[in-house]
Amino acid sequence: MTGTRKHKRTKKKRLTEVLGRLLRIRLVLVLMAIGLVSGLLTIPVSNEESFKIKTIKLVGEIKHNDPLLLRSLVETKMRGNFFTLDLTEVHESLAALPWVAQVSVTRAWPDTLTVNVTEHTPGLILNETHLASDKGKLIVAEVPAEYKGLPRIYGVSSDLELLLERYQEFNSKLAGYNLQISTLKIDERNSVELKFNNEVDLILGRVDQLKRLERFLDYYDQIVSAEANPLDRVDMRYANGFAVRWNQPVLSRTGSEVRLDKKG
16 A cells, blocks of 8 residues: 555656656746747848848739849839838839739748739720720720720720710610610710711710610610611600611611601
């Protein structure tokens, strides 16, 4: 019995010694970590020679901007190090480029600057001189040959942003219809004419243009089915109806134009 108690005391003593060693080791590791951090903190982060950015990583589908020029532009704005570099300045310089739609600039430890670029998607041609995006944003004051087939907007207004807004207004009404605007014309009297992708001309005139477009869409299926020949033009400049012209009227008709009055 006495031997058993003595054995237990010895075992307990050894366990205490082991735990003591582990605690001492842990304390040493903690002190070493504190010393390491303290040593790092003594390095001035404002020193450009410390924590230098060594890599510029370009991300995104970059088609219209030269990656080398993008990288060079970023390098001209790299005043400071990993911690002190002004990311806003880098961002603004890239966002000002013609083809850039969105850009983000982030740090990646320990020495990398990641630049993610999203370019505009061309969607419109304005007055044969300016290229705009599919979101209605001006891109460049030229029209590359590869985009000559895009929808066109013609207007006498020098406010190109306004012309884009008008296009977006009309185009938004076509959701759900198998129609796309290929040409929008706005003359000096603010009279509007549309041409759709099926070559149909739509005359909206100077007033109530959106309401007239909605009325045309309400009757579109009826207009198309009223004649076997291809539809050519619809004139909505009537108070209670509209005029329709087909490309090749059938022989039984006495004319190529018919007026359909709105009922009710």
